[in-house]
Amino acid sequence: MDKSKLFQQFVRFTSSVHQVTNDMTKEIKIENITTVQYKILEFITVSQPVTLSEISECLHLSLPNSSRELKKLIQSQLCEKIIDPNDRRKFDICLTENGTVLMNKVFRQLEINFQERIKNLTDSELKEVEEAINILQTKFFA
Amino acid sequence: MDKSKLFQQFVRFTSSVHQVTNDMTKEIKIENITTVQYKILEFITVSQPVTLSEISECLHLSLPNSSRELKKLIQSQLCEKIIDPNDRRKFDICLTENGTVLMNKVFRQLEINFQERIKNLTDSELKEVEEAINILQTKFFA
DNA sequence: CCCATTAGTTATCATTTGTTAACTAAATAG
DNA sequence: CTATTTAGTTAACAAATGATAACTAATGGG
Numbered sequence A, B: 001m002d003k004s005k006l007f008q009q010f011v012r013f014t015s016s017v018h019q020v021t022n023d024m025t026k027e028i029k030i031e032n033i034t035t036v037q038y039k040i041l042e043f044i045t046v047s048q049p050v051t052l053s054e055i056s057e058c059l060h061l062s063l064p065n066s067s068r069e070l071k072k073l074i075q076s077q078l079c080e081k082i083i084d085p086n087d088r089r090k091f092d093i094c095l096t097e098n099g100t101v102l103m104n105k106v107f108r109q110l111e112i113n114f115q116e117r118i119k120n121l122t123d124s125e126l127k128e129v130e131e132a133i134n135i136l137q138t139k140f141f142a
Numbered sequence C: 001c002c003c004a005t006t007a008g009t010t011a012t013c014a015t016t017t018g019t020t021a022a023c024t025a026a027a028t029a030g
Numbered sequence D: 001c002t003a004t005t006t007a008g009t010t011a012a013c014a015a016a017t018g019a020t021a022a023c024t025a026a027t028g029g030g
Helices: A003-026 A035-047 A052-058 A063-075 A097-118 A123-139 B003-026 B035-047 B052-058 B063-075 B097-118 B123-139
Strands: A079-083 A091-095 B079-083 B091-095
Touching: A003 A097, A003 B003, A003 B035, A003 B097, A003 B123, A035 A052, A035 A063, A035 A091, A035 A097, A035 B003, A052 A063, A052 A091, A063 A079, A091 A097, A097 B003, A123 B003, A123 B123, B003 B097, B035 B052, B035 B063, B035 B091, B035 B097, B052 B063, B052 B091, B063 B079, B091 B097
Parallel strands: none
Antiparallel strands: A079 A091, B079 B091
C-alpha cells in the first residue's frame, strides 16, 4: 500500500470537497448574517445543544470573538442561551423557533442542490456512494 | 434508495471533512501570509498554471481582491506571472522556486499529520479507504 | 473561608477581507 | 477602423474578523 500516493489522493479529494460544498452554499444568502455567523449557526444546527467554548474550539475562534458573534445571533433572535442549572457559568446554546425555521429553509435549499448533483446516478451507484461515505466517516474522519 | 437520508449523511460527512482538514492545517503558520493568501497559494499549487480569473472564480473572490492578494504573493516572491503569448491580457500564474520550496514543506507537514491519522488502519482498511475516495471523487465530486 | 480555576464578557484596536468605481490595454466583432 | 468585450489594475472606503487586556461571576479544592 503506497501511503504517499494515498496522501496525494486525499489532498485532491479534500480540495474537491471544499470546492463543491463552497459552490453549493455560495448562493445561500441570509440577510444581516456574516460568514462567521453563518458557520456558527450551521455548527449549532448540527450539534445543538453546544456551549460557547465548543463553538470557540471547533470553529477556531477565540472566546471573545465567539461571544461577540453569538451575541449578534441572539439579538437577531436566531438562537438562545439556556443556562445550565448545574454550572451557572455555562450555558447551552440552541436555535430558537425562528432560527430553526431559517436553517430548515437553508437545508432544504442545500438538499435541492444535492439532489441535482446526484440525479444522474443509478440506484447501485447511489448505494456505492453511501457505502463510500460510511467507510470514510468511520475509518478516517471519525 | 432513500435520497434524503443520503443527504443527511452527506451533510455530516462534509462537516467532518471540514473539521478534520481545518485541524490538520490549523497549526501551519507561514509568516506574512494571510488566510486568503494561503488559500490562493494552495490553489496555485494543486492547479498550476492558473489565471487570475480562475483564482477569482474558484475561491469566490472578486477580481480586484484576487489581484491585490496575488500582488502581495508576487512581492513575497512566492509566485510569478507568465504572460500568455497568445493573449497578452492574460497570464499564467505559477509558483516560483521559493514558493515551491515553501509549499513542499507545508505539504510534507500535512502528510505527517495524514500518516498519523491513518497509522492504525490495516492494509485492507487502507485499500477500502482508497476505494471509497475514488468512488466519491468520480461519482460525486467530479 | 480563601484561592485558583473555569466560562464567559466587554472594550479597544489592528488587520484582513469585501465592495465599488474608474481605469488601461489587448483582443475581437462588425 | 471603430466599438465592444475581456482580463486585469488601482484606489478608496466599509465591514468583518482577529488579538489582547482587564473584567465578572460561579465553581471547586484544600
